Amino acid sequence: MNKYISLAISFLSVISITHAASLSELLKQAATNDGKTYLEIRNEIVSMGNNALPELCRLATNQNESWNVHLAARICVERICSSNRIAVLRQKEWLKDPEFDKTQSIPINGPVNVIVPLVTKRFKEEGLWYYYVEMNWKNTGEGSTDRKLGNSRFEVWPIYGKIGLDGEPEYFYYVKSAIDRLQLDPELKSKENRRMFEFLKNEKIMDAMPTLIKNSISYSKSLNPLYMQRDESDRLRGNNEFVESLLQFAAPSDADTILKHIDANQHLGTLRPKIEELKQRKDLMPPPNPRKKKGERDPIPPMKEPSFRLGQKSIGDIFPFAK
Amino acid sequence: MEVLTRDYNEVSVLISNEVGAGSAPFPVILGHDDGVGGVHTDKIYSCYILELGGPTVSRDMDGGYTIDPGTVTGLYTVVAYMASSNNPYISGLCTNQHTATFRVFLSVDLDADVDRNGIVDSSDDLGEESWTNNRGAFAIAAFTNYLDGLTKLVVQPPDVSSFTNYTLRLRKVDTNTQGCLKLYKPDGTELVFTSGLADISSIASTGLTLYASSLSMWSYDTTLSLENAHLLQYKMNLELIIDGGLVASDTVTLCTAPFIIPSEIAPVEAVYVTDRFPTNTSIANLRCIDNEGDVWAQDFVKIAPCHTSNSITQVVIDLLHPDKGYFVPMVCENDKLQFAGWLRGGENVANGGNLMISPPIAGYPYGRPIVGDKDTSFTNYLEMCKIQTNAVITETSWLMVGHIDEVIMFADTNKILYADPWKAANLLHDEIVAGHLTNEIWFGTEMGESRWKTIPEVAIAAAVSGYKTNTILSPGLAANTNDATLAFSNLVFEIGDYLRVDNEILKVTATNGYNVTMKRAQASTIATSHANGTITYALSENLIENIIPGDEKPCVAPHIINVTNIMAHAFPPSSFGYISIPVLFHYKTSPGIGFVAISANACNCLVVPGDHVYYSYTGCTAFEQYIGSVVSNASPVDVWLNYHCGFGEVHCGSATRRTIPTSPAWWTY
Numbered sequence: 001m002n003k004y005i006s007l008a009i010s011f012l013s014v015i016s017i018t019h020a021a022s023l024s025e026l027l028k029q030a031a032t033n034d035g036k037t038y039l040e041i042r043n044e045i046v047s048m049g050n051n052a053l054p055e056l057c058r059l060a061t062n063q064n065e066s067w068n069v070h071l072a073a074r075i076c077v078e079r080i081c082s083s084n085r086i087a088v089l090r091q092k093e094w095l096k097d098p099e100f101d102k103t104q105s106i107p108i109n110g111p112v113n114v115i116v117p118l119v120t121k122r123f124k125e126e127g128l129w130y131y132y133v134e135m136n137w138k139n140t141g142e143g144s145t146d147r148k149l150g151n152s153r154f155e156v157w158p159i160y161g162k163i164g165l166d167g168e169p170e171y172f173y174y175v176k177s178a179i180d181r182l183q184l185d186p187e188l189k190s191k192e193n194r195r196m197f198e199f200l201k202n203e204k205i206m207d208a209m210p211t212l213i214k215n216s217i218s219y220s221k222s223l224n225p226l227y228m229q230r231d232e233s234d235r236l237r238g239n240n241e242f243v244e245s246l247l248q249f250a251a252p253s254d255a256d257t258i259l260k261h262i263d264a265n266q267h268l269g270t271l272r273p274k275i276e277e278l279k280q281r282k283d284l285m286p287p288p289n290p291r292k293k294k295g296e297r298d299p300i301p302p303m304k305e306p307s308f309r310l311g312q313k314s315i316g317d318i319f320p321f322a323k
Numbered sequence: 324m325e326v327l328t329r330d331y332n333e334v335s336v337l338i339s340n341e342v343g344a345g346s347a348p349f350p351v352i353l354g355h356d357d358g359v360g361g362v363h364t365d366k367i368y369s370c371y372i373l374e375l376g377g378p379t380v381s382r383d384m385d386g387g388y389t390i391d392p393g394t395v396t397g398l399y400t401v402v403a404y405m406a407s408s409n410n411p412y413i414s415g416l417c418t419n420q421h422t423a424t425f426r427v428f429l430s431v432d433l434d435a436d437v438d439r440n441g442i443v444d445s446s447d448d449l450g451e452e453s454w455t456n457n458r459g460a461f462a463i464a465a466f467t468n469y470l471d472g473l474t475k476l477v478v479q480p481p482d483v484s485s486f487t488n489y490t491l492r493l494r495k496v497d498t499n500t501q502g503c504l505k506l507y508k509p510d511g512t513e514l515v516f517t518s519g520l521a522d523i524s525s526i527a528s529t530g531l532t533l534y535a536s537s538l539s540m541w542s543y544d545t546t547l548s549l550e551n552a553h554l555l556q557y558k559m560n561l562e563l564i565i566d567g568g569l570v571a572s573d574t575v576t577l578c579t580a581p582f583i584i585p586s587e588i589a590p591v592e593a594v595y596v597t598d599r600f601p602t603n604t605s606i607a608n609l610r611c612i613d614n615e616g617d618v619w620a621q622d623f624v625k626i627a628p629c630h631t632s633n634s635i636t637q638v639v640i641d642l643l644h645p646d647k648g649y650f651v652p653m654v655c656e657n658d659k660l661q662f663a664g665w666l667r668g669g670e671n672v673a674n675g676g677n678l679m680i681s682p683p684i685a686g687y688p689y690g691r692p693i694v695g696d697k698d699t700s701f702t703n704y705l706e707m708c709k710i711q712t713n714a715v716i717t718e719t720s721w722l723m724v725g726h727i728d729e730v731i732m733f734a735d736t737n738k739i740l741y742a743d744p745w746k747a748a749n750l751l752h753d754e755i756v757a758g759h760l761t762n763e764i765w766f767g768t769e770m771g772e773s774r775w776k777t778i779p780e781v782a783i784a785a786a787v788s789g790y791k792t793n794t795i796l797s798p799g800l801a802a803n804t805n806d807a808t809l810a811f812s813n814l815v816f817e818i819g820d821y822l823r824v825d826n827e828i829l830k831v832t833a834t835n836g837y838n839v840t841m842k843r844a845q846a847s848t849i850a851t852s853h854a855n856g857t858i859t860y861a862l863s864e865n866l867i868e869n870i871i872p873g874d875e876k877p878c879v880a881p882h883i884i885n886v887t888n889i890m891a892h893a894f895p896p897s898s899f900g901y902i903s904i905p906v907l908f909h910y911k912t913s914p915g916i917g918f919v920a921i922s923a924n925a926c927n928c929l930v931v932p933g934d935h936v937y938y939s940y941t942g943c944t945a946f947e948q949y950i951g952s953v954v955s956n957a958s959p960v961d962v963w964l965n966y967h968c969g970f971g972e973v974h975c976g977s978a979t980r981r982t983i984p985t986s987p988a989w990w991t992y
Binding site (some may be wrong): 087105106107108109110111112113114116118147148149150151152155157159160163191198202220223224225237238241245291293311 | 644723
C-alpha cells in the first residue's frame with residue numbers, strides 16, 4: 001500500500017478513536033477487530049490510564065454488554081494495572097529461572113516442551129489471566145522475547161497462556177475466544193485455529209458444540225488433503241465418525257443444530273437416529289462412556305462467565321468503586 | 324591498471340629521417356630545463372617511445388633513451404612520464420626537432436585475481452574495474468581474520484622516490500564497500516579506514532598484500548524484488564596524491580563468492596559433533612566439541628565451500644541458533660575455518676536440518692535444494708546466490724520440528740531414503756504373523772520412560788486384558804469389497820477398531836456378540852481373500868495415527884505421500900531409487916504441535932561416503948535387518964537419550980564439512 005494512503009488511514013483511525021462516542025463503543029471495536037487494528041484500539045483505551053478504570057470496571061461486568069465487551073474491558077483493566085508485570089513475563093529468560101533444571105537436555109525445537117512445568121507454575125503465580133486469553137483471542141504478536149526459547153516460541157506462547165488458564169474460572173473466556181476465532185475461520189485455514197478446534201474437541205467443551213459441528217466438514221477435509229483424494233467427495237472420509245464422536249458430548253439443546261447440519265450433509269444421514277436419542281435425553285450431561293479410553297477427558301459442561309478478578313483478588317477488593 | 328593522466332605541453336619530434344639507416348645509435352635525453360642552463364633527469368619517472376600509429380617500441384627510458392636508427396625509423400612520439408611538466412627538455416642527435424608530447428603520467432597499481440587463475444599478477448589488469456561472470460575477483464564472506472582463503476589485494480609499489488609530498492591511500496568507494504568489506508594486513512590486523520580512506524603511504528616503496536573479506540553476501544534490500552537482489556560487489560580505489568592533487572588511481576571491483584552448500588553425499592572432510600555424539604563410529608575426522616550448549620550441530624552451522632579462482636575456501640556459516648554455545652567459534656578455531664553469518668542483521672535461521680542439497684543432477688551442477696515448508700527462509704538467500712536455485716519446497720509443517728531431514732535423506736547419487744510408517748507397520752505385522760511377540764522395538768519420546776516395548780505393545784490395540792487379537796474362522800474372507808460379517812472366538816473387537824488381516828485393513832462398523840461387521844479395503848488397501856486361521860488384530864492408536872488417514876485425528880501417511888510425490892516430481896523415480904525407511908511418528912499437541920518420530924528415525928542419518936551411513940539404532944531386529952539390506956554400509960548408533968528424546972537423530976546432531984568439485988566453476992554455469 002502506498003505509504004501516504006497508509007498514513008491517511010492510520011490518521012483517520014486515530015481520529016475515529018479520538019472522537020469515539022464512548023468507552024463502550026471503543027470496547028466493542030476492540031472486541032471485533034484483530035491484530036494491529038485491535039492493538040491500536042486497546043492501546044488507546046489503556047493510554048487513558050487510571051481515569052478510565054471506574055468505567056472499564058463497570059463495563060467489565062455490565063449485564064447489558066456481551067461477553068466480548070466484558071473481556072475487552074477486563075483486558076484493558078489488567079493492562080492498566082499490570083503492564084509492567086506483563087512486560088516482565090514477556091521478557092523473562094526462562095533458562096535463567098532458578099528452578100530451571102540446567103542439567104536437562106534441550107530438544108531440537110528448543111526448550112519449549114521441557115519448561116512446561118515451570119511455565120505452568122509461573123503463569124499461575126503471575127495470574128495475568130486476561131493477558132493469557134488475549135494472546136489466544138487476538139493476533140497481538142505480544143509473545144515472549146526470550147530468543148533462547150527458539151523459533152517455536154511464537155507457536156507455543158499462546159499455548160502457554162492456555163495452560164495458565166487451565167482450571168481457572170477465566171478458562172471460560174479462552175473457550176469463548178476460541179469459538180470466536182473459529183467462527184471467523186470456518187475453513188480452518190489457520191493452523192492456530194485448527195489447534196484450537198482440536199482443543200475444544202479433545203477437551204469436550206459442550207459450549208463449543210455448534211461451532212465444532214459447523215467446522216467439522218472443514219476439519220475432516222484438512223485431514224484428507226486434496227492431493228490424497230481422487231475427488232472432492234473423498235475428502236469427507238471419516239467425517240461421519242468424527243461427527244459421531246462429537247455427539248458423545250452434545251447437549252440435548254444442540255440436537256436441532258446438529259440435525260440441521262445432518263440434513264445439509266447427506267453422508268451424515270446414518271446419524272439421524274442418534275439425534276433422536278439426544279433429543280429425548282433428559283440429562284444435560286451425557287451418560288458415562290463405557291468405552292472411555294485411558295486419559296480421555298470427561299465433557300466440560302456449559303460454563304458461567306466468571307466474576308472479575310485480577311490475579312487472585314476480586315476487583316471489588318482492589319477498587320472500592322468496583323464493589 | 325588504470326592510470327590518470329594530465330597532459331601538458333604538446334611536443335612532437337621527428338627523430339630519424341635526417342640520420343638514416345646505418346647511422347650510429349643516438350641518445351634522447353629527457354629532463355627538465357631548470358632555466359639556468361641545467362638539465363635534470365631525476366624528475367623523470369619513466370617514459371616510452373611510440374612510433375606514431377604503431378606499437379610501443381620501448382619502455383622505461385628513465386631519463387634517457389638510446390635510439391638506434393638502424394631499427395627505428397620514422398616519426399615518433401616520445402612520451403615521458405614525468406612528475407612535473409615544468410620546462411620539459413628533450414635533446415639528442417635529432418636534427419629536425421619539432422614538438423614532443425610530454426605527459427605527467429604516474430601510475431599506481433592495485434591488483435586482485437581478476438583472471439581467476441589463482442595468481443595475482445599483471446595479467447589481472449584487464450577489466451579489473453568491473454565484474455562480470457567471466458572476469459573479476461572475488462571476496463569471501465567471512466568474519467574471521469584467518470588469512471587463508473581470503474582474497475588477496477596487492478598494492479604494487481609505485482615509484483614515488485622522486486617526491487616528498489605524496490600520499491598513497493585506499494578508498495572504499497561506495498557505502499556497501501564501506502559497510503561490509505574488511506581488509507586485513509599480513510599480520511592479521513585490520514586495516515583501519517576512516518571515512519572510507521586508509522593511508523598506506525608508508526608501504527609505498529615495498530608494496531603491500533592485503534586480505535579482503537566480506538561481512539555480508541548479498542546486496543539485499545527488502546524493498547527490492549528477489550530478482551533485483553544480488554551478490555554484493557565492492558569497489559576499492561588505490562589513489563596517489565601528489566602536492567595535494569590526485570595524480571593516479573586504480574580501481575578493482577570484487578564480487579562476493581556465493582556459499583555453495585554441498586550435497587548430503589559429497590565427500591567428507593570432517594564431521595563436527597558435540598560430546599553427546601556416539602563414540603563407536605569409524606568417521607576419520609570426527610571433531611568432538613564440548614559445547615556446554617545444545618547438541619544440534621546441524622542447526623548451529625552449515626559449512627559451505629566458497630569457490631574462488633582455482634581454490635575452495637570452507638566457510639562456517641553461523642545459523643544464529645540461540646543455544647549454540649561455543650560450537651561455532653570452536654569449529655572455526657579447530658580447523659582455522661572462516662566464519663560467516665547466513666543473514667545480515669542477526670536474523671535467526673537455526674533450522675539447518677530444513678535445508679538439504681541433492682547430488683548434482685541435470686540442470687543443477689551443484690545440486691538442487693530441498694526445503695521444508697515450515698520455514699522457507701533459506702530459499703530467498705539461495706535464490707540471491709543464483710547458484711543453487713529453484714528449491715523444491717516439500718511439506719513439513721505437519722511435523723512439530725518441521726525439518727526436511729526428518730523425512731528425506733540422500734544416501735547415494737541415485738538413492739533417496741524416506742521415512743515410511745507403512746514400512747514400519749508392515750515389518751511389525753510380519754513379526755506378529757511370525758509369532759515374534761516378545762521381540763522389542765525402541766519406542767517413545769520421553770527420556771524418563773523405558774524405551775523397550777514389545778511389538779504387540781506398539782502395534783496392537785490393548786484389550787481389557789492383553790491385546791485385541793484373534794484369527795479368522797472358517798470359511799475365511801473372500802476377495803470382495805462388500806461389508807463382511809465374521810464370527811470371532813472372543814469379544815475383543817469393538818466398533819471403530821481397524822483390523823489388519825494379511826495386507827488388508829478393515830474397519831469394524833458393528834458388533835453383535837461374537838459377530839463383527841467390517842468395512843473392507845480401508846486406508847487404500849486392497850480387498851483380498853483371507854484364509855481360515857489368518858491372524859487378525861486391531862491396530863494400536865499409534866498405527867492408526869500413522870497409516871489410517873481421515874479418521875478423527877491427523878495422520879502421517881498422507882503427508883509422506885505428499886512429500887514423496889513432490890520429491891518424485893523433482894527427482895524422478897526413473898533416475899532415483901526411493902527407499903522406504905521404517906519410522907513411526909506420534910502427534911503431539913502441547914505445547915509444540917505436530918508429529919515427532921516415536922520410533923528411532925533412521926532416515927535422519929549421516930552419510931559418510933567411503934565409510935558408513937550412520938543412523939539411529941531402532942532396537943527392532945526386523946527394522947535393523949531391513950535397513951541393513953537396503954542401505955549400503957549402514958551402521959547403527961545409539962542416540963536414543965541424547966538425540967531421539969530431544970526430537971532429533973544422527974543427522975541433527977552432526978555438521979559436516981564436505982568438498983565440492985572445482986569444476987565446473989560456478990561462474991561458468
